[in-house]
Amino acid sequence: MHSAAVDYISGRADSLAFLFSAGAWLLVLRGRGVNSRWLKGGLYFAAALSGLLGLCSREIACIWIFIFLVHTLAFAPDMRRRAKIFSVICCALVLSAYDGLRRLPPVRSDNPFVEDWSPSVRATLMLRALGDYGRLMVFPANLHMERSIFDPDNYRDRESWRRSAASEYLSIIGLIVLAGFAYGCAKPGNGRRLRVLGAIWFFAAYLPVSNIVQLNATVAEHWLYLPSVGFLIFLAGCGLDLPQRSRGVLATTAFFAIIALSVRSAIRSSDWSDQERFYEGTLAAGGTSSRVSVNLAQIYANRGEYAVAEKMLRQVLESTPDYPIARNNLASVLMHEGKNAESESLLACSAKEAKESGSRFPRTWIAALNLAAMRSHASDDSGAIAILERAHADYPWVWDLVGRESELVRRTQGPLPALHLVENYVRENWWHHAGWLAEGRLYAENNDVTQATRALRYAAMLDVHDVNSLDLLARISLRGGRLDDALATQRRAVARQPYEPRQYLMLAEILDKLGRNTEAQKARDKVARLQAMAASQRIAAN
Numbered sequence: 243m244h245s246a247a248v249d250y251i252s253g254r255a256d257s258l259a260f261l262f263s264a265g266a267w268l269l270v271l272r273g274r275g276v277n278s279r280w281l282k283g284g285l286y287f288a289a290a291l292s293g294l295l296g297l298c299s300r301e302i303a304c305i306w307i308f309i310f311l312v313h314t315l316a317f318a319p320d321m322r323r324r325a326k327i328f329s330v331i332c333c334a335l336v337l338s339a340y341d342g343l344r345r346l347p348p349v350r351s352d353n354p355f356v357e358d359w360s361p362s363v364r365a366t367l368m369l370r371a372l373g374d375y376g377r378l379m380v381f382p383a384n385l386h387m388e389r390s391i392f393d394p395d396n397y398r399d400r401e402s403w404r405r406s407a408a409s410e411y412l413s414i415i416g417l418i419v420l421a422g423f424a425y426g427c428a429k430p431g432n433g434r435r436l437r438v439l440g441a442i443w444f445f446a447a448y449l450p451v452s453n454i455v456q457l458n459a460t461v462a463e464h465w466l467y468l469p470s471v472g473f474l475i476f477l478a479g480c481g482l483d484l485p486q487r488s489r490g491v492l493a494t495t496a497f498f499a500i501i502a503l504s505v506r507s508a509i510r511s512s513d514w515s516d517q518e519r520f521y522e523g524t525l526a527a528g529g530t531s532s533r534v535s536v537n538l539a540q541i542y543a544n545r546g547e548y549a550v551a552e553k554m555l556r557q558v559l560e561s562t563p564d565y566p567i568a569r570n571n572l573a574s575v576l577m578h579e580g581k582n583a584e585s586e587s588l589l590a591c592s593a594k595e596a597k598e599s600g601s602r603f604p605r606t607w608i609a610a611l612n613l614a615a616m617r618s619h620a621s622d623d624s625g626a627i628a629i630l631e632r633a634h635a636d637y638p639w640v641w642d643l644v645g646r647e648s649e650l651v652r653r654t655q656g657p658l659p660a661l662h663l664v665e666n667y668v669r670e671n672w673w674h675h676a677g678w679l680a681e682g683r684l685y686a687e688n689n690d691v692t693q694a695t696r697a698l699r700y701a702a703m704l705d706v707h708d709v710n711s712l713d714l715l716a717r718i719s720l721r722g723g724r725l726d727d728a729l730a731t732q733r734r735a736v737a738r739q740p741y742e743p744r745q746y747l748m749l750a751e752i753l754d755k756l757g758r759n760t761e762a763q764k765a766r767d768k769v770a771r772l773q774a775m776a777a778s779q780r781i782a783a784n
Contacts, residue, residue, distance in 0.1 A: 255300040256464045262296030263306035265289075270310075274325075290336050297340040302468060305447050307333050312446070317439055359456075366413060367392055367453040371461050373415030375448065378466065379473050382503070385510050386527035387520075388534055389461045426480060433482030440479055443472025517541055532562045536571055543575050551575050566592045566599050566606045573612065582616070589613040593629065597636045607637045611646060623654050641667065641676055648680060657687040675704040679711050691718060702734075709735045713748070720752060728752050743769040 266289040273285035296303035314321065314329045359367070370391040378385070391409050423444070426437045447468035453460055481492050513523045521538040535558045543551040555572040558565060569592045576585040592609030600606045610633035617626040630647035637643055644667045652660035661684040668677040682697035695718060701711040712735040719728035729752050736745045746765040753762035 256302065256467045259296045259300035259303045259306070260467050262292045262299060263303045266292035266296060267306070267310055270329075274321075286332070290332060293333075293336045294339055297336070298343065302447070302450065302465075304337070305450065305468060307337065309443050309446055312442055313439065317435070364453055367460055369416035369420075370409060370412040371416070371452050372419050372448065373412035373417075374461050375466055375469065376419035377412070377415055378463065379470055382506055384527055385463055385506075386524045387463070388524060388531040389459070389463065390531075391460045423476065426476060429483070431483035433479035436479030436482060437476050438479075440472045440474070440476030443475055444469050445472070447472060532558050532565050532568060536565075536568050539575075540571055543571070543578070548575050548579050552579070564595075564599065566596065566603050566609060570609050570612060573609075577616070586613065586616055589616065593633065596633070600636075607633050607640050607643060611642055614646060614650075618650060623650050626650055627654070638667075639671065641671075641674060645676065645680060648684075652684065652687075657684045660684055661688065673704065675701055675708060678704060679708070682711060682714060686714060686718060691722060694718060707738060709738050709742075709745070712738070716748060716752070720755070725752060725756050729756065741772060743772045746772070 269285050269289035269292060273282050273289065276282050276285065293303065293307065296306060311330060311333055315326055318326075374389070374391055391412060423441045427434070427441050429437075451457060451462070451465040481489075484492060514520055518538065518541050521534050521541070524534050525538070535554055539551040539554040539558075542548075542554070552572065552575050555568050555575065558568040559572065562568065569588050573585040573588040573592070576582075576588070589609050589612050592606070593613050596606040596609055610629050614626040614629040614633075617623075617629065627647060627650050630643055630650070634640075634643045634647060644663055648660040648663045651663060661681065664677060664681045664684060668674060668681055671677060678697050678701035682694050682701055685691075685694035685697055695715060698711040698715045698718075702708055702715070705711075712731050716728045716731040716735065719725070719731060729749075732745070732749050732752055736749055739745050746769045750762040750765035750769075753759070753765060
């Protein structure tokens with residue numbers, strides 16, 4: 243249950259954590275106001291489940307739990323002591339459940355790259371981040387991904403120092419924001435209690451992303467989801483101490499601010515309409531990072547504009563010559579351009595340095611995979627296998643390497659040696675669907691029906707959308723004369739792919755063998771209707 247899965251699948255981890263955590267808090271408040279014991283218990287259970295889902299979405303939900311406990315223990319004087327103790331115990335149980343889920347996947351022996359920043363540098367970055375976040379919350383202009391408040395090359399000469407002057411002003415803005423919160427908390431008045439809660443909320447959410455510990459960026463807009471709530475609570479507390487005659491002006495200002503921020507949000511959302519627009523907009527707004535440039539170059543390469551992609555990737559490598567992802571993409575572009583010698587040289591260099599650069603960059607093993615593919619295309623399967631064996635030793639958890647190596651071994655040595663590779667992998671990664679599917683196929687090729695059926699059934703259970711394992715199971719049962727088993731399996735495949743004609747063709751074949759010709763004809767009629775629908779959609783598109 244790693245939050246990275248939510249990041250890469252949906253791209254909405256922070257907003258999901260906000261939704262589930264805020265929902266949990268509201269469910270608790272609702273539960274406190276009902277008298278029915280069963281309804282109260284149901285609401286509390288739903289709150290705990292929602293809180294757990296928030297934690298599984300993003301670890302920042304831990305801060306939600308901390309803020310909830312601070313509010314419960316220090317800002318809810320009307321609550322009984324027993325209810326407060328019960329709240330603490332429930333939060334501890336939710337955190338324990340999340341910790342248990344986090345321990346389910348095997349721990350990888352990675353050595354992540356850690357920046358050797360001194361305490362003074364971290365303190366400066368914390369102030370800069372506070373200034374940048376404060377500026378964005380007051381006036382959210384120039385929004386873009388790949389924000390940064392640290393560039394070690396800024397102080398190499400006078401010109402670079404001048405370019406970095408804006409980041410130095412962020413430290414001053416950060417001090418102003420800090421002083422503003424301190425003054426608001428110290429000033430007596432009707433809204434002081436609310437201002438203190440807002441300040442606690444803001445800094446509790448800000449500190450984990452303040453550069454006090456190393457993260458994958460120094461600042462990021464989406465990290466403002468939770469701190470901005472504390473900032474708004476603080477502003478509400480300030481509004482309570484304003485004179486009565488200024489309340490109308492304050493309400494009007496808030497109304498126009500909501501409209502302006504809504505328009506700004508809509509404009510910002512349009513930047514995400516397609517990948518190319520997003521990357522081009524990010525680069526134009528100042529988010530000049532190697533990652534964005536490489537992703538944009540990949541779009542050009544996929545479109546066949548190899549010359550443009552090559553130029554961009556070479557520019558990236560001029561500024562960051564040790565960036566393996568840029569080297570790998572450049573090698574792919576060069577291969578499409580017919581420059582195989584330079585392409586193979588780049589891949590060999592990346593594969594050699596993959597283990598060392600793996601602590602700083604993700605997926606460095608791709609170089610070995612691509613180099614092996616080049617050797618295989620050149621009819622050098624033994625060389626490709628040797629490359630994959632070395633990479634597999636460094637990255638034993640990467641299925642792409644194991645799967646490709648097992649396929650080459652199967653092709654050159656037969657299914658049994660390949661089966662040993664796959665079996666070792668699925669033994670350590672019992673949750674991996676592709677591994678179990680490959681194991682089932684190899685057992686089937688080796689005519690071991692019992693083991694093939696076992697592996698394929700497990701693969702079908704791991705992925706509720708998978709039909710490949712069900713197709714193989716149906717064919718194995720059909721060849722073995724177990725027509726009823728084949729029919730039951732194929733009906734499951736049809737349920738998973740109800741708009742795929744080939745599933746109905748397979749179903750019709752099984753029904754024919756069972757002598758159920760009427761049902762078989764209905765399945766074929768369904769194929770005809772699906773094909774007609776597909777043809778009409780193509781005509782409409784043209």
